[in-house]
Each structure stands twice: as structure tokens, then as C-alpha cells.
Amino acid sequence: MSRSITKGPFVHPSLxxxxxxxxxxxxxxxxxxxxxxxxxxxEFVGHTFNVHNGRTFLKVYVTxxxxxxxxxxxxxxxxxxxxxxxxxxxxxx
Amino acid sequence: xxxxxxxxxxxxxxxxxxxxxxYGVGPAVAKKVLKELAINPGVHAKDLKDDEIANIATYLEKxxxxxxxLRRLTMQNVNRLKEIYCYRGLRHRRGLPVRGQRTRSNSRTxxxxxxxxxxxxxxxx
Numbered sequence: 352m353s354r355s356i357t358k359g360p361f362v363h364p365s366l367x368x369x370x371x372x373x374x375x376x377x378x379x380x381x382x383x384x385x386x387x388x389x390x391x392x393x394e395f396v397g398h399t400f401n402v403h404n405g406r407t408f409l410k411v412y413v414t415x416x417x418x419x420x421x422x423x424x425x426x427x428x429x430x431x432x433x434x435x436x437x438x439x440x441x442x443x444x
Numbered sequence: 445x446x447x448x449x450x451x452x453x454x455x456x457x458x459x460x461x462x463x464x465x466x467y468g469v470g471p472a473v474a475k476k477v478l479k480e481l482a483i484n485p486g487v488h489a490k491d492l493k494d495d496e497i498a499n500i501a502t503y504l505e506k507x508x509x510x511x512x513x514l515r516r517l518t519m520q521n522v523n524r525l526k527e528i529y530c531y532r533g534l535r536h537r538r539g540l541p542v543r544g545q546r547t548r549s550n551s552r553t554x555x556x557x558x559x560x561x562x563x564x565x566x567x568x569x
Contacts, residue, residue, distance in 0.1 A: 414528065416524055416527065416528045417528050417530070420528070420530055423531075424530040424531045424532070425528070425529060425530055425531075427531065427534065
């Protein structure tokens with residue numbers, strides 16, 4: 352079931368506050384955050400977030416296309432990215 | 445045989461069914477088109493009049509993304525996901541299931557034919 356429209360998109364309150372404050376001042380410092388579930392709002396465009404992936408913070412520069420996605424989608428949590436192409440049989444004596 | 449929207453040549457079936465040979469037209473769209481244009485869905489494709497065929501073609505092109513336009517739209521959406529480096533885009537790049545399905549077994553549609561690793565059993569001994 353999708354989220355009720357009346358509630359609006361979910362953004363962690365403290366994160367929204369930080370971005371709002373920065374937009375007011377006109378600065379765009381990277382924001383460190385654990386809030387992977389926060390939806391990227393149009394106001395976030397041009398900001399950089401350091402999004403936690405469980406181990407480190409990955410830099411995410413927000414572009415216009417990313418609006419509506421969640422921050423966590425841009426910070427992969429798993430490292431396995433394919434087998435080595437070398438054949439295993441030679442290693443077995 | 446009548447030609448509709450370029451390549452598609454629906455055959456000697458009822459028009460309701462024949463329209464579904466067009467990419468982007470399924471049961472729902474086919475029925476809707478015929479209803480809007482007041483064409484009997486039971487008529488065979490070969491019995492359609494020329495102006496009726498022309499009407500169907502223009503109506504479809506105007507109201508639904510169909511054939512090339514639809515394929516382009518889908519490609520654009522996928523490419524957007526790929527370009528912004530989001531999780532779904534990465535799955536598309538790797539040719540793995542995008543919507544959280546398991547990959548330990550199955551997912552053959554996305555992964556393609558099995559790539560068996562030889563001598564796996566001997567290694568374990």
C-alpha cells in the first residue's frame with residue numbers, strides 16, 4: 352500500500368530543517384545523514400548528502416532527476432558485484 | 445491483409461484480438477478503441493473498411509503510446525534510472541531483477557541461460 356497523500360512525502364524532520372536553514376543562508380555544505388528513508392524533495396536539488404550505508408557515508412550529489420527517490424537508493428549497502436571471470440578449476444590440485 | 449501503424453499486420457482474427465498484435469495494445473485498450481469508434485469488436489480484421497482502419501490508426505497514435513513511441517518511452521525511463529545511479533538503475537545495469545526478487549535461485553529471465561561453473565564439486569572435497 353502506498354503512503355497517504357495527505358501526509359506528504361516522508362522527510363526526517365531534522366534533515367528538512369537543516370536543508371531549509373541552508374537554503375535560507377544560500378550555502379550548500381554536505382549534510383551527513385543516516386536517514387536513508389527520507390524522500391528527496393525539490394528543495395534538495397544541488398545539495399550534497401553524505402548518506403550512511405551501514406558502514407561509511409557515501410557522497411550523493413542531488414540532481415533534478417533524483418527528486419521523488421529516497422536517499423538510500425543512492426547509497427548501496429552491499430559490496431558483492433560479480434564473480435571473477437577466471438576459471439576456478441586450475442586452482443584445484 | 446490490413447496494415448496498421450506500419451509493421452503490424454493483424455490477420456484473419458476478430459478485430460478485438462487482432463489489434464492486440466500491436467505493441468502497447470492489450471485487451472483493455474483494444475476494447476476501448478473499438479467502443480470509442482463504434483466498431484463491432486466481432487468483425488474480422490479483413491472485413492474492416494479502409495476508413496475504419498485509418499480511424500483506428502489515428503485514434504491509437506493520438507491517445508496511447510504505441511510501438512516505437514512506447515519502446516522509446518520505456519527506454520528513457522530505464523536510462524534515467526541508470527544515469528542517476530540509484531539502486532534500481534544499478535540492477536538494470538547488471539541485468540538482475542529490479543524489484544527485490546531473490547537471485548539465489550531462479551531469476552532466469554533477467555540473468556539469461558545458466559552459466560555453470562565446472563568442477564565445483566571436486567573443489568569441495
